[in-house]
Amino acid sequence: MLPSIGLLNLCSGGFVLAYFRFIFSIDPLNSFLMQGADGILVPGGFGDRGVQGKILAAKHAREKDVPFLGICLGMQIAVIEFARSVLGLQDANSTEFDPETKNPCVIFMPEGSKTHMGGTMRLGSRRTYFEFADCKSAKLYGGVSFVDERHRHRYEVNPNMTSQLEDAGLSFVGKDETGHRMEIVELPDHPYFIGVQFHPEFKSRPGKPSALFLGLIAAACGQLEAVLQHYDHVSLVVPKKIVMSNGQSTIKAHQNGNATKLSNGLVNGVYSNGNGVHF
């Protein structure tokens, strides 16, 4: 596939010229080609083809502080790589690729059907609640308490392994309404390492790119701080975890998503009216 070039408006620091290169994850030159990358995006996918190369890409990004965005399978890959390299669980895997793994950090969603594939995916618009106001993704989305993004998957991060992963430094900063389904993962000490279970590309448009793509490009050209500061004037009103008297913790959801109109006409830069109906 030929490389392509894009002109992007970063809001803060004017325009940047971005050069995109598609690397096949099964390409033996994969690691070599990644060396010069300023940013890496691992997209969604099904089946185990190219998974090893995708794991190498996530590892390279994590270890070399290269801005990284993992989408759906790309997020699952980032979790697998982290479990293997940081937790030392060599056989950590998704049960999609290794049903017998002793360390299933990505598992089949309990409500899915293993026998009927058609229409059994978790599809369509679902709500993600931010756990922390100061994580990069919450800031990029403009300080909302939730975002509605579109989904297309059968597997998810194993909720029984999240505390182990979090103790080692991975942060699950976005979750569904139950708090058991991981939607956004970040590495807080990394310049830009974000994985999302949803597909931001489904609602991204040339003139209105998803906040996460904007963040990736900004980070890749050293402009992330400037872009985040641009959003800083929008009050960050994401509630912190509220510890309830019964010892359970929860987050309070604001039904309107704390929407604030930005000067560019977007509602916090997010395509959502906060009630699950999308434009």
Ligand SMILES: NC(=O)CC[C@H](N)C(=O)O
């Ligand atoms: N859209 C995707 O990337 C799907 C990821 C993975 N194969 C799953 O079903 O969960």
